[in-house]
Amino acid sequence: MIRHLRRAVLISIVFFAVCGLAYPWAVTGISQAFLPYQANGSLTAHGSAPVGQPWKGPLWFQGRPDPYTPDATGPSVADLGPRSKVLLHDVKARIAQLRAEGITPTSDLVTYSFYGSSANITPHSAYVQVDAVARARHLSPATLRRLVASHVTPAQFGFLGSPYVNVLKLNEALARLR
Incomplete structure (x- = not known):
């Protein structure tokens, strides 16, 4: 033994x-x-590049909404099903907020990502925000369009996935425009 x-x-x-x-x-x-x-976590001066950050428009380009409640007392929006009245209310409120800021709502800007807080949006969702950000910052829309174009990441190997824009990196470049 x-x-x-x-x-x-x-x-x-x-x-x-x-x-x-x-x-x-x-x-x-x-x-x-x-x-x-x-x-080391893909850290930048304002957070981690793969994780979505809460940017308030129209001074900044906005990403997907955060699916988690700020006080963590209620249910997370990520836990709600497609027929949820709470989810429908949140999406309608987000659409109204974007329209008030002069931004045409896209599905990226009003819906939550599958896995939580995503830092990436489609190039189209970034381009629809250009005019509102340009007005708020007193910049040329053409300058911002070039900035967005320079931050579009193409599909991997040209065919895997879709092109995307990392909102954190785009907003950091926007802050350096002054």
Whole structure:
């Protein structure tokens, strides 16, 4: 019995060393060496690039709405089904808000992403905001159209996925326009 206990303890120590120490250190080292920006959270001055940030228009380009309640006491919009009256009310309120700001609502700007807070919108959703942002910031719409065009990320390899605009990176470039 002692012999079996020794083997079990030895195997546990070996697996702890390999799976608990060597493997995580190796993966961390490789990711830091080859993909340091992504390994460190893709952080910029205003947040993480893959995570949506709450931008208030029309001074800034707006992304998809945040599906989570601000106080976390009520249900998350992400938990609501397509026939939910709360969800319908939220979408209608968002449409009215965008129209009041002079922005033509698109599905990206009024609906929530599947997995939560997404930082990406379609190029069309960015272009429909150009005139409102230009008026609010006293900039030329042509300048903002060029800015949006320079931030359009094409489909990966030309055919995987759809083109998109990262709102955080676009707004950081907008802040540097002055």
